[in-house]
Amino acid sequence: MLHGGGPTAVLNASLAGVVEACRAEPSIAALYGAERGVEGLLGDAIVDLFAEDPGLWEDxxxxxxxxxxxxxxxxxxxDYEQMLATLDRLGVAWVLLNGGNGTMEMALGLHHAARTAGANLTVVGIPKTIDNDLAGTDHTPGYASAGRFFASCLxxxxxxxxxxxxxxxxxxLGRNAGWLAAASTLARRGPEDPPHLTYFPERPLPFDSLAADVERVYRKLGRVVVSVCEGQLDANGEPFGADVRVSSRAPLALNLAHTLAQRLTSALKIPARSEKPGLFGRSCAALASETDRIEARNCGAAAVRGALAGRGGYMVSIQRNPGLSYNPSYNFTPLEDVAGRERLFPEHWLPAAPEDDLPAFRAWALPITGEIPSYKNLRGVRIF
Amino acid sequence: MLHGGGPTAVLNASLAGVVEACRAEPSIAALYGAERGVEGLLGDAIVDLFAEDPGLWEDxxxxxxxxxxxxxxxxxxxDYEQMLATLDRLGVAWVLLNGGNGTMEMALGLHHAARTAGANLTVVGIPKTIDNDLAGTDHTPGYASAGRFFASCLxxxxxxxxxxxxxxxxxxLGRNAGWLAAASTLARRGPEDPPHLTYFPERPLPFDSLAADVERVYRKLGRVVVSVCEGQLDANGEPFGADVRVSSRAPLALNLAHTLAQRLTSALKIPARSEKPGLFGRSCAALASETDRIEARNCGAAAVRGALAGRGGYMVSIQRNPGLSYNPSYNFTPLEDVAGRERLFPEHWLPAAPEDDLPAFRAWALPITGEIPSYKNLRGVRIF
Structure with missing residues (x-):
């Protein structure tokens, strides 16, 4: 069992689901965890998960x-060769990798390496990412909690x-995919509710368009809240901001909101403030979705079932079944269909204008994030 | 009734307390609210608070x-002259001003102006500020909620x-006062728990000291979480950061955490990230303290009692009574003793080193923020 990539508010729920399912299965003699993900597997930092107090897993x-x-x-x-050697030495029959795009690529790589080496190893992926950009699943554990965070925050x-x-x-948050930008609108009930303007990284954003949008809303409401994704690029496909980190996936402005606020202040002569709750957005336990917690746990348990059934080279996927009420099931998708793909926000759900509501997305998202109540306002009966 | 300064998570609870107390008092015929604080009073944007649905106030x-x-x-x-003229025209007998330092200065100014003009007007202040920097009260409504937010966030x-x-x-948050920096440590149980380093704006911070502290903790734990106050100044008393706003109170770097993270990355060759949940820190309803909500409401009710008793020129203050359990009462402090003063974090509570615990502060703070549970960790039993 090992983790890859950035944690979420519910990543540990999947781990608890794995442990729970393994403890319930008498044929499983041992369950090991690699510390610090693949680093632990390569560095022999492996712990015995059956040695922990069983009561700890609820916490x-x-x-x-x-x-x-x-x-x-x-x-x-x-690295793959070394991983296989270690797993063979430990007598490991199957490996569960819980993570996002990079981790699923690694899972597929390990699966292929095992096949090539003739090793009898079953590799199963467990999905995880707040960005919701994994292919082959209705959504990923972690996303609904981060979505609930940003909806509440906005x-x-x-x-x-x-x-x-x-x-x-x-x-x-959300890198190149606008799933969390969309979720940031979930407490909106009308055009006066925040965010008043929402931008999707799937579309380049000329600064002049942003400034014109902000000015238009400000003239109308006297205030503007803008929701912008960390991976937003300008008209030339370049990041806004002076400090840019180029990762394997995409360039990211480290001071995006701050830069946009400063430029808007200069352009419009109206004071603009910025807010950047990034790491808290993916870790805030108080605003996690209970549905997400349950699904993350179920994905862990499903991975154990998959491993026992010999589903090597697959990732657990969440499927939304037809019907009036939300009803998920846990299936398996070939890692080949997941690795190296990025699932952006659907083109047909993108709004025509940054002020627009997202009714189709909303109907899709609320069952997994839970309702986000809005606040009431005074009627405000003037005495003159 | 009017508000001044930045809102908090519980400012509306004080308003509800005022409305509730006024509705319960038959001698009070009308209660007005000024929209957008003093702007509404100067611009005749006054609303009738008794015209609202009474059931709304709980929301x-x-x-x-x-x-x-x-x-x-x-x-x-x-402005004071115009305010007095408007209040006289409306037949207002007393004014409640709910806010922080600036608002209490205004309350005192209005009190003096009314005396000078011979007007029969009772001015009472209701304390409010997340920074907890108001004199004359054990603590201010709003602080415990923001404290709970930052403790949870860290x-x-x-x-x-x-x-x-x-x-x-x-x-x-916290400007020049380290009350919220201190609160950010409330989930700590030991030296391995975050924040590993906490800095107080009451003391200048040479960048070299910060870098040496960070490197020392990183060598020991392999990770470092630094809590730094928005108003932190460097060895020369200057703000860190390229973008600085000079307010009436103090200069503030608008990109402090980002600047420090970039400089630490350069100095130590270890990647540093920054996080800045500012506006959410003062507005997050989910992490507000229930004790704070109750006290804010009680402060509103106390202000009405004070006004009826002719306590003009006073601010409601929270007093902590002696005894084994936390037991607050609501008294009155002369505005003269509040206005223009800034209550910094107490010198004798400041830690000797940025790694140190704050036991005296902790005992003082937990009754108002509520307990902040920490997380359990695995024992981690290595198999080799």
Whole structure:
């Protein structure tokens, strides 16, 4: 069992689901966890998960982060060989890898390496990412909790902005995919509710368009809350901001919201503030979705079932069954159909204008994030 | 009734307390609210608070922001004259002003102006500020909720940092006062828990000291979470950061955490990330303290009692009574003893080193923030 990539609020729930399912299965003699993900597997830092107090897992299941630790290490062919040697030495029959795009690529690589080496190893992936950009599943554990966080955050920061009006630029996680930008609108009930403008990284954003949008809303409402994704690029496909980190996936402005707020202040002569709750967005336990917690746990348990059934080279996927009420089931998708793909926000759900509601997305998202209540306002009966 | 300054998560609870107390008092014929604080009073935007549905106030009491709106306007002598004329025209007998330092200065100014003009007007202040820097009260409504937010935030971001180790610089609100920096440590149980380093704006911070502290903790734990206050100044008393706003109170770097993270990355060759949940820190309803909500409401009710008793020129203050359990009462402090003063974090509670615990502060704070549970970790029994 090992973790890869950035943690979420419910990654540990999947781990608890794995442990629970393994303890319930008499044929499983031992369950090991690699500390700090693949680093632990390559560095012989392996722990016995059956040695933990069984009562601990309920607490672990509700804690953010990763109880085992994680890693962003990129794997080489030599790494795969070393991993296989270690797994063989330990007598491991199957490996579960819980992570996002990079981790599913590694799972597929390990699956192929085992096949090539003639090793009898079953590799099963467990999906995880707040960005919701994994292919082959209706959604990924972690996304609904981060979505609930940003919907609540935009609502509350919007209440503040309504009380003391101005321009607020709020930076939302999600890299190249607008799933969390979309989720940031879930507490909206009408055009006066925040965010007033929502931008999707799937579309380049000329600064002049942003400034014109902000000015238009400000003239109308006297205040503006802007939701912008961390991976937003400008008209030339370049990141806004002076400090840019180029990762394997895409360039990211490290000071995006701040830069946009400063540029809007200069362009419009209206004070703009920025807000950037990034790491808290993926770790906040208080705003996690209970449905997400349950599904993450179920994905862990499903992975154990898959491994026992010999589903090597597959990832657990969440399927939304037809019917009036939300009803998920847990299936398996070939890693070949997941690895190296990025699932962006659907083109046909993208709004025509940044002020627009997202009714189809909303109907899709609320069953997994849970309802996000909005606040009531005074009628405000003037005495003159 | 009017609001001043930045909203908190419980400012509306004080408003609900005022309305509730006024509705219960048959001698009070009308209660008006000024929209957008003093702007509404100067601009004749006054609403009838008895015209609202009485059932609404329970909802309003739990909403962040300010249902009436607020303002940061600085008041001139001519403004006071106009305010008095409007209040006289409306037949207003007393005015309640709910806010922080600036608002209490305005309350005192209005009190003096009324005396000078021979007007029969009772001015009472209701304390409010997340920074907890108001004199004359044990603490201010709004502080405990923001404290609970930052304690939870540092705990959860710390769980993330433990899973994927590195340097994380988290910027905490509080201006020149370290009350919220101190509160950010409330989920700590030991030296391995975040924040590992906490800095107080009451002391200048040479960058070299910060870098040496961060490197020392990183060598020991392999990770570091730094809690730094938005108003932190460097060895020369200057703000860190390229973008600085000079307010009436103090200079503030708008990109403090980002700047420190970039400089630490350069100096130590270890990747550092920054996090800045500012507006959400003062508005997050989900992490507000229930004790704070109750006290804010009680402060509103106490202000009405004070006004009826002719306590003009006073501010409601929270007093902590002696005894084994926390037991507050609501008294009155002369505005003369509040206005223009800034209550910094007590010298004798400041830690000797940035790694140190704050036992005296902790005992003082937990009754108002509520307990902040920490997370359990695996024992981690290695198989080799």
């Amino acid at each position: 672990i299941a509700r804690a953010p982060g990763s109880a085992l630790g994680s890693s962003r290490r990129r794997i080489t062919d030599a 609502r509350d920061v919007g209440a503040d902005n309504r009380a003391l009006p101005g321009i607020t630029v709020l930076e939302v | 309003i009491a739990r909403a962040p922001g300010s249902a009436l709106g607020s303002s940061r306007r600085r008041i001139t002598d001519a 705990r959860d971001v710390g769980a993330d940092n433990r899973a994927l180790p590195g340097i994380t610089v988290l910027e905490v």
